[in-house]
Amino acid sequence: MFSSNVTPPPRERASLGQAAGRWLLGLTIVAALVGSVVVARPALTVDHSVSPTQQSQSSQQPQTSQGH
Numbered sequence: 001m002f003s004s005n006v007t008p009p010p011r012e013r014a015s016l017g018q019a020a021g022r023w024l025l026g027l028t029i030v031a032a033l034v035g036s037v038v039v040a041r042p043a044l045t046v047d048h049s050v051s052p053t054q055q056s057q058s059s060q061q062p063q064t065s066q067g068h
Helices: 016-044 052-060
Strands: none
């Protein structure tokens, strides 16, 4: 196995532009995730007032007129 006593040079600090770019990229990703959840929320809600069997039966039966 290769071993060395040479230490790597210290990392350079990211410039202000690079730090702002990373922060903006992170913010964009978080905003995209939040936006997708907000858009998908109506599709994820469950309507308990009408069961699927009642809905299919009512749509298959013809409407009868009530009256005299």
